[in-house]
Amino acid sequence: MTGMKKKKRKNLTTQWSNLYIVITLFFIVGFAFFLTSKVFIADELDILNTEIGKEHNLNSNGKFIIKDWVYDEKNNKMQVTLITSNMRSYLSELNFRAVARVNLDKELPTEVVYSSNDIYIIDIHEVPKNFQQVALRLVKKDILLGEEFEQESTENHNEEKLITSIYADERVVKRGSITERNVKDYAIQVTDEMIEESKKEIEELNNKIKNEKSVINRINEEIATLKNEIIYQTLEEQEQTNNSIYNMEKEIQKSNNTIENLELDIKSLEAKIERLEQRKRDLKYFN
Structure with a gap:
């Protein structure tokens, strides 16, 4: 009789031990999953993509609308169409600089393929695969009257003022073919x-x-x-x-x-x- 009681007590102890082990493993696995999921979430970039077709007001620096932004993956190229208002004058000109998030140290070549008053069509070349996000910086360069007659130009003459930056995200950017012949059309x-x-x-x-x-x-x-x-x-x-x-x-x-x-x-x-x-x-x- 005493032996049977000891055996039951031993079985009960074993069952509780197994339950504790299961609960402990459950918490360990859950905690590990929580940590790894946080790592993945932290690594994922928020989408950064400037809205197309919306008027963006820059107050004293004018306004602009992104009419279109196309990414040609085959030719590693982007084409951006901007409609601007009061962003330049006879004493300033608008320039463009581009960089990809995947390599911030390398500036991407840009080319203004069409410009007339307030419409700009800008090509961005050498866009890397998996670029993540591309920033196109709109910069204003002042034109100093008479500087072409000066023997020496100061460093300030070449300074450019950043007006704003616009962005395309590889997860949502419009994809399509870009051809030279369609610029005029x-x-x-x-x-x-x-x-x-x-x-x-x-x-x-x-x-x-x-x-x-x-x-x-x-x-x-x-x-x-x-x-x-x-x-x-x-x-x-x-x-x-x-x-x-x-x-x-x-x-x-x-x-x-x-x-x-x-x-x-x-x-x-x-x-x-x-x-x-x-x-x-x-x-x-x-x-």
């Missing part, structure tokens, strides 16, 4: 799209003008109603009515000023469309 296509966008803006501005005129008409009707009623009012009521009419007339003037500004914007867009149409003609017949 693509420039015409971009110009056509800019013309259509300008026409849409004009349509939106005209709708805003209609809304402002509608507001003016409603206010004038209200003023006419108040003026008809004023002769039946007490002096105190007349004073309040006159104040209301005065405030309404100020609102009318405010709407008229808004309309004038909108009309100026429309004229500016119409002039832009004329320039774009001329550019398209030049592209077709002189290139």
Whole structure:
């Protein structure tokens, strides 16, 4: 009887020991998996890819839109199409520098294959396989008037100011074939799209003008109603009515000023469309 009790106690102890071993192994394996998964997560780069088709405002340095960014894996090449606004002047020019994350010490050759006023088509050459991410830096170089007549140029003359950097990530970048012959055709296509966008803006501005005129008409009707009623009012009521009419007339003037500004914007867009149409003609017949 005593032997059987000892045997049961021994079996129970063995079972508990096995359970402890299983639990311990479970925690060890789980902890090891947690550590290795953290390593893999830490190694994975966050996607860094500047949004296509969105207007990016650089405040005093102007605005730009990335119209397209294509990666030609076969030819180790990228082509970036930029539409800029107020990013250069007669006293400055826009340059481009590129580098791949996989090798930050080596600058990638860049070539502006098309440039006209505010449209740039930039080729990036020698893009390495598995580049991870490519940064295209937009830099502004000042042009010093009369420096071509100076015997010595200071170091500051060659300094470039970084305006911004834009990025393409190999996991999401658009892939396709880049050919030399399509640069002119693509420039015409971009110009056509800019013309259509300008026409849409004009349509939106005209709708805003209609809304402002509608507001003016409603206010004038209200003023006419108040003026008809004023002769039946007490002096105190007349004073309040006159104040209301005065405030309404100020609102009318405010709407008229808004309309004038909108009309100026429309004229500016119409002039832009004329320039774009001329550019398209030049592209077709002189290139």
